[in-house]
Amino acid sequence: xxxxxxxxxxxxxxxxxxxxxxxxxxxxxxxxxxxxxxxxxxxxxxxxxxxxxxxxxxxxxxxxxxxxxxxxxxxxxxxxxxxxxxxxxxxxxxxxxxxxxxxxxxxxxxxxxxxxxxxxxxxxxxxxxxxxxxxxxxxxxxxxxxxxxxxxxxxxxxxxxxxxxxxxxxxxxxxxxxxxxxxxxxxxxxxxxxxxxxxxxxxxxxxxxxxxxxxxxxxxxxxxxxxxxxxxxxxxxxxxxxxxxxxxxxxxxxxxxxxxxxxxxxxxxxxxxxxxxxxxxxxxxxxxxxxxxxxxxxxxxxxxxxxxxxxxxxxxxxxxxxxxxxxxxxxxxxxxxxxxxxxxxxxxxxxxxxxxxxxxxxxxxxxxxxxxxxxxxxxxxxxxxxxxxxx
Numbered sequence: 037x038x039x040x041x042x043x044x045x046x047x048x049x050x051x052x053x054x055x056x057x058x059x060x061x062x063x064x065x066x067x068x069x070x071x072x073x074x075x076x077x078x079x080x081x082x083x084x085x086x087x088x089x090x091x092x093x094x095x096x097x098x099x100x101x102x103x104x105x106x107x108x109x110x111x112x113x114x115x116x117x118x119x120x121x122x123x124x125x126x127x128x129x130x131x132x133x134x135x136x137x138x139x140x141x142x143x144x145x146x147x148x149x150x151x152x153x154x155x156x157x158x159x160x161x162x163x164x165x166x167x168x169x170x171x172x173x174x175x176x177x178x179x180x181x182x183x184x185x186x187x188x189x190x191x192x193x194x195x196x197x198x199x200x201x202x203x204x205x206x207x208x209x210x211x212x213x214x215x216x217x218x219x220x221x222x223x224x225x226x227x228x229x230x231x232x233x234x235x236x237x238x239x240x241x242x243x244x245x246x247x248x249x250x251x252x253x254x255x256x257x258x259x260x261x262x263x264x265x266x267x268x269x270x271x272x273x274x275x276x277x278x279x280x281x282x283x284x285x286x287x288x289x290x291x292x293x294x295x296x297x298x299x300x301x302x303x304x305x306x307x308x309x310x311x312x313x314x315x316x317x318x319x320x321x322x323x324x325x326x327x328x329x330x331x332x333x334x335x336x337x338x339x340x341x342x343x344x345x346x347x348x349x350x351x352x353x354x355x356x357x358x359x360x361x362x363x364x365x366x367x368x369x370x371x372x373x374x375x376x377x378x379x380x381x382x383x384x385x386x387x388x389x390x391x392x393x394x395x396x397x398x399x400x401x402x403x404x405x406x407x408x409x410x411x412x413x414x415x416x417x418x419x420x421x422x423x424x425x426x427x
Contacts, residue, residue: 038083049377049390060397089418096140096398098379101341124151131166137352140398146175148186172212173203182218193238200242211243216259226255236266277327291337296360298343328364339382340375355413397423
């Protein structure tokens with residue numbers, strides 16, 4: 037049966053429609069437009085006008101960077117080494133928490149095994165409830181590099197090819213590599229480059245040959261440039277951008293996922309973290325935000341991702357990232373698009389992130405216009421995924 041929702045306002049992924057209506061039929065949207073133009077129900081079909089849970093509706097939001105197996109515990113190094121069973125249980129619980137917060141699609145960029153891939157399969161098979169998950173399996177990194185505690189260590193082009201093929205064989209829907217060191221963990225510092233051009237091209241070739249997107253963890257500009265020149269599709273964090281790197285990313289049309297929330301939450305709880313981690317975080321915080329502003333001015337595609345699972349960065353706090361993007365110069369509409377339609381393009385899901393005919397019926401209802409107050413995103417009044425209500 038078709039469900040009809042009438043609302044005061046609707047954001048379709050790019051623009052707002054006032055006094056709007058949307059019709060869903062099973063897992064898909066079949067009509068959207070102004071309320072006065074609502075079509076008649078086709079003969080032989082049934083429809084029900086259902087009370088909208090909120091006055092405003094937007095597409096289900098997309099977190100382009102999360103780690104579902106992690107809760108955001110203060111001791112990051114200990115949590116990433118947890119056992120597979122516990123990691124799987126956390127992935128299921130955190131996926132549901134994200135969904136109830138209005139995130140209907142999660143791109144998981146690294147676990148200590150294939151457990152998130154299996155959780156994604158269980159959700160798609162209707163065994164358990166959850167958001168759509170695009171999982172990378174293990175991230176691929178260098179000996180002694182960032183992520184080596186849980187990633188697939190691979191050195192040299194041939195070994196990198198094999199590592200990427202392993203993730204694809206396990207069912208990965210995106211490939212993730214580590215082009216630089218990091219802030220957390222025990223590997224190289226954030227500005228240090230890890231993979232060479234030849235190694236990165238090997239990873240890119242294998243991902244693209246399999247029809248998958250490839251993204252990379254990269255803080256330092258040198259590592260970002262190596263990755264962009266090798267053909268990666270997007271860059272995670274993009275913390276230490278400079279003008280030269282911004283020009284290259286624009287020229288190669290490489291998107292960035294800034295994960296501002298990760299830095300935000302660590303600095304917000306600095307008194308509880310290892311002083312060395314706090315020092316690394318404070319050293320990059322201002323440059324991170326200025327780099328996002330620079331990228332936005334240059335017209336680089338920006339998508340929202342939180343790096344949920346890092347310390348104090350919970351999976352139900354996605355709305356914080358949208359607000360942080362707005363603080364870096366994106367308009368409210370651009371920040372919402374970064375969390376919906378533009379995010380969908382970055383992760384390669386053309387039916388997600390928009391409210392339009394033929395799109396997936398993933399909807400978030402809120403009680404105020406988020407273009408006037410992005411804070412409304414923090415308290416969804418109703419969430420639909422695959423056409424079914426979940427919250």
